[in-house]
Amino acid sequence: SSELTQDPAVSVALGQTVTITCQGDSLRSYYASWYQQKPGQAPVLIIHGKNNRPSGIPDRFSGSSSRNTASLTITGAQAEDETDYYCSSRDSSGDHVLFGGGTKLTVL
């Protein structure tokens, strides 16, 4: 398969923990990268590799993977976390980059 599948929308209560998932065959081989995109702005890399955060990304963001699923977890979601999240991976051939369809996170 050459697709990454994300739930279109997820919600979480303020201060609670939420997990956004990404499924795809390529994730059996590749660690995913995760991007956050706020309205009208360019995407920002927030998680890469096994569970690495670029400088400046809060530690409430973490990543994990199991079999064909990559997960982004936000521990103690904040109002400013309400936005779109995208996973990304190489495809199984290694020659193409895939993005998931994106998950819109609502913080209640």
Add this chain to the structure above:
Amino acid sequence: EVQLLESGGGLLQPGGSLRLSCAASGFTFSTYAMSWVRQAPGKGLEWVSTISVSGDKTYYADSVKGRFTISRDTSKNTLYLQMNRLRAEDTALYYCAKTQLGYCSGGYCYSDLLDYWGQGTLVTVSS
């Protein structure tokens, strides 16, 4: 500070051509791969193309292969995307991104990192 400034977008008719540019600064351009990613209005991200550090390897999404060409000019610290035979479905905001190519090591594979993005340039294809 890393800066990526895209330009060259505009409105054109189906079948037309356009060249996008991305001026890079704040990092050693010649030591990083670069990518183009697009986003149709109200839609998600779609990878378009990646070029290696030296420019000898290029990769394209199936949707643009044979129509788009990615290139780079290290002397100008600039990335390009030549777009030919444009279609309505190419309408999107086009981002360039500094890229660390994915690799495999020790039994694990790591995806590409697009660690800095420009603000994008809008391409509209319409009759």
